[in-house]
Amino acid sequence: MNHTKSHTLTEATKRMERYCAYQERCHKEVVGKLKRMNMIPEAIDHILGHLIQENYLNEERFAKAFARGKFNIKKWGANRIIRELKFRDISAYNIKSALAEIQNEDYLTTFDELAKKRMAQIKEKNLFKKKKKLADYLLYRGWESHLVYEKTNELIK
Template identity: 70%
Template sequence: MKDSYTVSEALQLAQNYCAYQERCHKDVEQKLKSINMIPEVILHIISQLIEGNYLNEERFAKSFARGKFSIKKWGKHKIVRELKLRDISKYNIKSALKEIDEENYFKTLDELAKKRLLQLKEKNIYKRKRKLCDYLLYRGWEPYLVYEKASELIK
């Protein structure tokens, strides 16, 4: 990277950055700050990116939710937490969660729990259940679903 960029060079850099992968406003803002752009220019570039449809928070949120659920097997709590960290609006978070098919959601929880249970070597039933619950809660699954699933699988 070079020391300074013109506004048009920074815009081009930001367009490429957004074209490579869906980004949120916060990611783009951090990228522009990292190349020492001033706040007024950052706002100008972000508005240009929105106008050019390079930047769309709803599209980002939906893509993020689909990807983290299908690839990393994250639960809705973790997805929501991560989207909030990126300053995504409640409306867009709600919209993103609709991308996750309910039937597939429960099926994924079941598969994840069963797979983890096979990996646990703990003999004590209570510790075994605790370890399974901790794992699923860490992955962002809703507590009531986690405890229900643990009770179903470990008797």
């Protein structure tokens, strides 16, 4: 596809409506896409305003969907979700609101299941190395260190 092609405001607006209707987007993704379409800053502001007004774009809704999806599908912990949302320039208010979507009981159950599943996959015989492998895996996925160290000590004795 030729990216030097210029788009009219109407064409670009319609494309962005489809882009946002397909799945939840954050402002940063939409602005990036419009820049790649060579839209001028005034046009970008206009389209962004339109998408927000018509509810195609809603950062709180995006943050909630993102947090639920990454938790339910990828089994990410709060730290990873927060980091990824911050990277997308999501406000602290919307990040807090997104994390509130995850019930504490589900959070701990998922963490427990993930830890046990991973533990069964680690073939390491050395207990210290086994603990490290499990902890690294869980920390990388954004689970809080106090939970991780408690769980590794509980599972590996």
